[in-house]
Structure formats: structure tokens, C-alpha cells
Amino acid sequence: MGMTMTQKILAAHAGLDEVRAGQLIEADLDLVLGNDITSPVAINEMKKMNDQSVFNKDKIALVMDHFIPNKDIKSAENCKCCREFAIRHELTHYYDVGEMGIEHALVPEKGLAVAGDAIIGADSHTCTYGALGAFSTGVGSTDMAAGMVTGKAWFKVPSALKFELVGKPAKWVGGKDVILHIIGMIGVDGALYKSMEFTGEGIRYLSMDDRFTICNMAIEAGGKNGIFPVDDLAEAYMKEHANRDYTVYEADPDAEYDAVYRIDLSELKPTVAFPHLPENTKEIGTFGDVKIDQVVIGSCTNGRISDMRTAAELLKGRKVAGGVRCIVIPATQSVYLQSLREGLLETFIEAGAVVSTPTCGPCLGGYMGILAAGERCVSTTNRNFVGRMGHVDSEVYLASPAVAAASAVTGKISGPGELDVCEERRQ
Amino acid sequence: MKANGSVFKYGDNVDTDVIIPARYLNATEGAELAKHCMEDIDREFIKNVKPGDIIVAKKNFGCGSSREHAPLAIKCAGVSCVIAETFARIFYRNAINIGLPIIECREASERIEAGDQVEIDFDSGVITNVTKQETYQGQAFPAFMQKIITAGGLVNYINAK
Numbered sequence: 001m002g003m004t005m006t007q008k009i010l011a012a013h014a015g016l017d018e019v020r021a022g023q024l025i026e027a028d029l030d031l032v033l034g035n036d037i038t039s040p041v042a043i044n045e046m047k048k049m050n051d052q053s054v055f056n057k058d059k060i061a062l063v064m065d066h067f068i069p070n071k072d073i074k075s076a077e078n079c080k081c082c083r084e085f086a087i088r089h090e091l092t093h094y095y096d097v098g099e100m101g102i103e104h105a106l107v108p109e110k111g112l113a114v115a116g117d118a119i120i121g122a123d124s125h126t127c128t129y130g131a132l133g134a135f136s137t138g139v140g141s142t143d144m145a146a147g148m149v150t151g152k153a154w155f156k157v158p159s160a161l162k163f164e165l166v167g168k169p170a171k172w173v174g175g176k177d178v179i180l181h182i183i184g185m186i187g188v189d190g191a192l193y194k195s196m197e198f199t200g201e202g203i204r205y206l207s208m209d210d211r212f213t214i215c216n217m218a219i220e221a222g223g224k225n226g227i228f229p230v231d232d233l234a235e236a237y238m239k240e241h242a243n244r245d246y247t248v249y250e251a252d253p254d255a256e257y258d259a260v261y262r263i264d265l266s267e268l269k270p271t272v273a274f275p276h277l278p279e280n281t282k283e284i285g286t287f288g289d290v291k292i293d294q295v296v297i298g299s300c301t302n303g304r305i306s307d308m309r310t311a312a313e314l315l316k317g318r319k320v321a322g323g324v325r326c327i328v329i330p331a332t333q334s335v336y337l338q339s340l341r342e343g344l345l346e347t348f349i350e351a352g353a354v355v356s357t358p359t360c361g362p363c364l365g366g367y368m369g370i371l372a373a374g375e376r377c378v379s380t381t382n383r384n385f386v387g388r389m390g391h392v393d394s395e396v397y398l399a400s401p402a403v404a405a406a407s408a409v410t411g412k413i414s415g416p417g418e419l420d421v422c423e424e425r426r427q
Numbered sequence: 428m429k430a431n432g433s434v435f436k437y438g439d440n441v442d443t444d445v446i447i448p449a450r451y452l453n454a455t456e457g458a459e460l461a462k463h464c465m466e467d468i469d470r471e472f473i474k475n476v477k478p479g480d481i482i483v484a485k486k487n488f489g490c491g492s493s494r495e496h497a498p499l500a501i502k503c504a505g506v507s508c509v510i511a512e513t514f515a516r517i518f519y520r521n522a523i524n525i526g527l528p529i530i531e532c533r534e535a536s537e538r539i540e541a542g543d544q545v546e547i548d549f550d551s552g553v554i555t556n557v558t559k560q561e562t563y564q565g566q567a568f569p570a571f572m573q574k575i576i577t578a579g580g581l582v583n584y585i586n587a588k
Contacts, residue, residue: 024571037452041495044455050586067453074453124493124517140495140521142581150585154571188440189487193516222487224516277440364449364492383491385444387467 002252004160005227006195009135009249013118021159021256029059030134031112032147033121035103035360036064040081041141042122046148054089055151061093061112062086063103066360068096071367101332101358104128104216104300109332114238115230116247120144120153125300125382127218130227131211132234133248137225158224160195161186162257165202167266172416174310175210176302176380176400179217180271181263184281191223194258197251198228202265208237209306216301217382220278270415272378273398276386284403284415294377295326295408296389297401298356299363302380303331305338307401312344314405314416315351321411326353327362327369353408365389371396378407428549430507430528432479435465435472436541441484443491443518447500455496457503464500478505481547483539485511489518495525502527508547510554510565512536523572524581530554532565549576 003011003018011019013027034042039062046052054060062082067075079096086094093112100106104125107113115133119126124138139153147153163182183190196218198211206214211228218226228234230248238246269283297303297311308330320326328348330336336358339345345355362369363381371377371390376397379389384396397413406414445468447460454460465472482501488511489497498521501509508528522529528549535554539545543558552567568576578584 024569038493038495040455045582048582048586072453078453078455122493122495124491126493138493138517140493140498140517140524142495142524143520146524146581146585188490189513189515192487192513219517222490222515364444364452366449366452383442383444385442385491387448388444392467 001256002254004195004255004257005197005229005249005251006135006160006225007157009116009118010155010157019157021157023157024154025157026152026154027118029120029147029151029153030117031059031061031119032144033061033063033103033107033119033123033126034144035066035123036068036075036079036082037066038122038141038144040078042144042148043081043085045142045145049145049149051149054148057090058092059151060091060148061107062091063095063106064097064100065102065358066364067366068100068359069357099333101334102300102303102360105304105331105335108132108212109241109334111242111244114242114244114246115234116249120147124219125216127223127225128212128216128300130215130218130225131208132238133228133230135225135227138219156193158193158195159258160197161191162260163196163198164200164260164262165198165265166200166262167202167264168205169265169268172270172402173268174400174402175206175213177268177271178265179214180273180278180281180398181268183217183221183278184271185261186221188220188277188279189222191218191221194223196221196223196226198226203228204231205265207306208233209304212304213301217278220382270400270403272403272413273384275384275395275397278382278384278398290376290397290413292324292378292407292412293375294369294371295324295404296329296362296369296377296379296381297404298329298331299360299381300331301382302401303329303335305335307380308335308339308344310401311405312347314402314419315353315409316347318351318409318419320352320408324408324411326408327356328353329356330358332358362389378404378413380404430479430481430547432481432507432545433477434481434483434539434541434543434545435469435476436539437468437482437484439485440487440490441468443489443494443497446489446497447494452494452496457499460496460500461503464504473504476504476506479507480505481545482506482509483536484509485536486513488514490515493517495521498522498525498527510535510539523575526576526580530565532563535563535565538563
């Protein structure tokens with residue numbers, strides 16, 4: 001009986017010829033990741049261990065991204081704790097203000113994740129790197145501590161769901177719409193404990209940024225990881241960004257899947273997840289007016305350069321609607337600089353948006369865009385739980401950068417197509 | 428090992444943002460986090476919870492973030508066990524790793540109501556509803572995870588190896 005792509009990577013990292021779903025294994029890790037929220041807890045846990053040395057100073061990455069530049073004294077203390085730890089253990093990959101980015105945009109960009117890797121991160125969106133053909137999954141701080149010391153983690157080998165993507169998506173339909181559609185279809189626990197393996201000829205129409213977005217939100221369906229096969233596009237990305245060898249694994253033709261879903265990308269429409277769960281999805285055009293107070297374009301889900309380009313294309317020559325605050329957050333310094341060079345930041349500012357240094361800030365209700373009671377936000381982030389972005393009586397609507405930018409202009413949740421219609425009417 | 432307490436009951440998809448809102452994540456101390464446990468779903472919880480009490484919920488408990496602050500806040504609020512039909516996988520790992528007992532049981536999740544007095548025997552997986560005079564069979568942990576729990580969490584397990 002064959003293995004899935006995920007199972008093959010796990011078998012190789014456990015030193016086994018084959019593994020089966022449900023089997024408990026201990027796997028060698030290629031990268032252990034943490035941020036300014038989860039690493040201090042891990043560092044404290046590590047102090048309780050007999051052996052307090054790190055397994056490999058090149059295979060640990062600490063990225064300060066959630067509450068930095070520090071929003072308050074406690075956040076500053078947390079970053080200081082990480083900074084001192086990185087210095088003490090001579091970590092190669094420590095990213096602070098000036099070099100940092102939102103971790104799941106930064107890690108691939110810095111070439112720290114490549115195909116065939118096994119990666120854990122003390123952040124639930126660590127599943128992002130499956131876009132490159134790696135096994136990567138979110139864990140807690142104690143797992144991170146154990147990983148930093150032993151270079152290993154225990155896993156229950158997951159079974160898998162297969163998503164066969166066919167067809168070419170329409171303009172303005174991207175990775176965010178694909179994954180929201182899937183979560184709407186299978187629910188927020190539809191992939192609980194399982195791998196989500198994406199295949200099919202349709203993936204050639206998905207950019208790397210689209211694939212990062214799709215894998216990023218595997219956790220929003222309860223998935224252990226999301227993963228794409230390694231094609232020419234993924235190899236070109238790794239050759240550009242990574243300075244080390246990668247290993248390409250392919251699912252066996254007779255691999256077993258708990259379920260197979262076929263999704264025709266050409267039929268997808270811009271999709272929005274209504275409060276308060278990512279599974280509450282509706283297609284643009286199927287609901288009435290929903291007025292908004294704020295738009296956030298950024299995050300580990302949608303803060304990459306193609307997301308900035310999409311938003312700028314729609315905001316170019318237009319204005320953010322009166323009464324709407326539009327906050328744009330490029331995910332890394334490199335995305336920020338590229339956006340600057342391409343004139344995208346100018347477009348945002350001329351449109352009446354604000355542009356922030358990279359931070360997770362508003363996505364998790366940390367800072368930089370907290371909502372008051374009764375306020376509504378269209379956000380390109382990944383969660384719309386109760387109180388996620390501020391007051392328990394505020395509302396978050398998850399959408400693509402295209403929908404978010406269009407909504408910023410109209411002041412209500414809108415698809416990009418509605419911009420032209422509005423403007424024709426006005427002329 | 429046994430737990431015994433009064434039940435706080437919640438529904439499907441209790442997420443980590445309501446267990447411990449991110450606005451408090453600049454704290455790392457369990458006792459500090461516990462003060463805000465369940466705040467956005469149940470403001471009365473922290474006022475009323477007593478040491479040993481039990482949380483019972485439905486599907487996908489602990490979905491969302493990987494924050495270990497979530498099981499830590501629950502544990503430090505004095506909760507002796509969380510029973511749910513299913514748990515989100517990172518929450519499940521975290522609970523085992525920090526030594527918060529959790530148990531999956533569909534029947535218990537359906538039958539137990541808020542305020543019921545409940546006893547759990549972790550060795551057998553048997554959940555007894557003292558109020559309703561019913562018993563439910565919960566899923567016992569695989570041997571590997573039992574070793575981690577018996578050691579008192581992952582750190583102690585690694586230290587003992």
C-alpha cells in the first residue's frame with residue numbers, strides 16, 4: 001500500500017522505510033521556529049530541562065513579529081528575552097526590527113524552508129511551507145522547547161484528504177478564494193488531525209503566493225498540514241531563495257486518502273467568510289449590503305508582494321470610502337521595499353490608506369487596528385472568531401486582497417467587479 | 428488518577444481566542460493568564476470556577492492558535508479536566524505536553540449539562556455523571572502519550588530519558 005506525500009516525508013525523517021496513518025513516530029527536524037509570543041514560554045520551559053543546549057544553532061529561527069516594534073512594556077520584555085537567548089546560543093536565524101517580517105512570509109523568503117523538510121513552529125500557521133513541498137506544522141511552546149534541545153518531535157502519522165484542483169481561476173479569484181471555498185465546504189474541523197494534499201492540473205495556474213495562502217489556512221480546517229507537489233514554479237522559487245539542497249517527494253499512485261474532492265477553479269467566485277468562523281463562507285453577489293468600518297490588507301495569509309500588487313491595482317486612482325480606515329501591512333521588509341520601488345505604497349497613500357511596518361498586530365487583536373464594539377472589518381487575515389480583532393461585539397469578514405481593496409473603495413463588502421459598475425453609474 | 432468537579436458547559440469550536448484573548452498574550456505567567464480565561468465567551472467563568480471543576484464542550488475544542496497560553500490558562504484557573512467530543516490537534520498536543528488532562532467522549536459531551544457533578548477515572552477512561560447517575564466510556568490515551576502524562580509533561584519525559 002502506498003504512502004501520501006506527507007507520509008513519505010515523515011518516514012524519511014523517522015528513518016523508516018514506510019509509515020502508516022495512526023502510527024506514532026519520532027522525526028528529525030530541519031527547522032524549529034518561534035515568535036515573540038510563543039518563544040518566551042518555550043525558553044522558560046527549556047530552563048527546566050537537564051540539557052539546555054540547542055541541537056543546532058542553524059536550524060532554529062526566532063522571528064519577532066507579533067507585537068513589534070514593541071507595543072508595550074511586557075512585549076518589550078518578551079522580545080528582550082528572545083534576543084538574549086539568540087545571542088547566548090549564537091542562533092544564526094534571529095530576526096528583529098529592521099530585518100524581520102511576518103514569520104510565514106519571511107521563512108520561505110529567507111530560504112529556511114525547502115521541499116522535503118520536516119518543520120515545526122510554535123505558531124499555528126507554520127503549515128504555510130507545505131506550498132514548497134515540505135511537511136510543516138504548528139505546535140505549542142513546550143514542543144518548541146523540546147525541538148530546540150533534541151532536534152526531534154513526536155507525531156501521529158496523519159491520514160489525508162486529497163483536493164484535486166482543475167481548471168483556471170477567473171481574474172480576481174486567487175488562493176484565498178480557493179481555501180475559503182474549501183473550508184466552507186468541509187468545515188473548520190473537516191480536516192481535523194489530517195493532511196490536506198493539493199494536486200491536479202489546476203495548480204499550474206496558482207502562483208507561489210497563492211499556494212502559500214492556501215497552505216497557510218489548512219489549520220483553519222483543522223488540518224495538521226497542507227502540501228503541494230513540487231513543480232517547476234516551486235523549484236524556481238527555491239533556487240531563487242534557498243541556498244541548500246531540497247528533496248522532492250511524490251505521493252504513491254496507490255496512496256490512500258480518507259476522501260478525494262475535485263474542485264473546478266474556473267467555477268470559483270470571490271469568497272468571503274462571515275463572522276464568527278472561517279467556514280461561514282458566502283460568494284460575492286449572494287448577500288445584501290454589509291457596511292464596513294475598517295479594511296486590513298496584510299498578514300501571513302495575504303501580505304506578500306502579489307497581494308500588494310492586487311490591492312494597488314484596484315486602489316490606483318481611487319479613494320478609500322469616507323468613514324472607512326484602510327490599513328495596509330506588507331508582510332516583510334523585502335515586500336515593503338519592493339512595494340516602495342514599484343510605487344504601490346504611493347498608490348495606497350494617495351488612496352487614503354495607511355501603510356505599516358510588518359507586524360501581525362491587528363490580525364489577532366494585538367494593536368494597529370483594534371475594533372470597537374459594533375464595528376466591522378474586511379480583512380485578508382485568517383481568523384474571524386469572536387473578539388479576534390478587538391471588542392467581542394466587533395465583526396471580522398475574511399476575504400482576498402482584491403475583495404478587501406474593492407470594499408475599501410465602496411465602503412461595503414464588494415467584489416472587484418463592482419468598482420467598474422459603480423464608476424460607470426457615476427459618469 | 429482521578430478528577431472530580433462541577434461542570435461548565437460550552438458548544439462547538441471553542442477557539443483559543445476566547446479561551447485566552449490575544450490582548451493578554453504579552454503575559455506568560457499561568458496565574459496572570461488564568462484571570463482572563465474564557466473571558467470573551469463567559470465573563471462569569473473565572474468568578475465561579477473552583478479548583479477541580481471540569482469543562483465540557485462539543486466538537487473541535489481549542490481550535491485556532493497554537494498558543495500554549497490557552498491550556499495553561501485553563502489549568503491555572505483550577506480546571507481538573509476538559510471533556511470534548513473532539514479537540515483541535517495543537518490544543519490536544521499542548522494539553523498533554525503541559526499536563527492538563529483532557530478526554531474525548533462524544534456521549535459525555537452530549538449528555539453532561541452545566542452544573543452536573545462529574546468524576547473521571549483516567550486509568551479506565553470512565554466518566555461518571557454523579558448528578559444524572561450515568562456513566563460514559565471516554566477514549567483512553569495511547570500508551571506513548573500516557574508515558575508523557577505520567578511523567579508530568581514533555582519536559583519531564585525528556586529529562587527522564
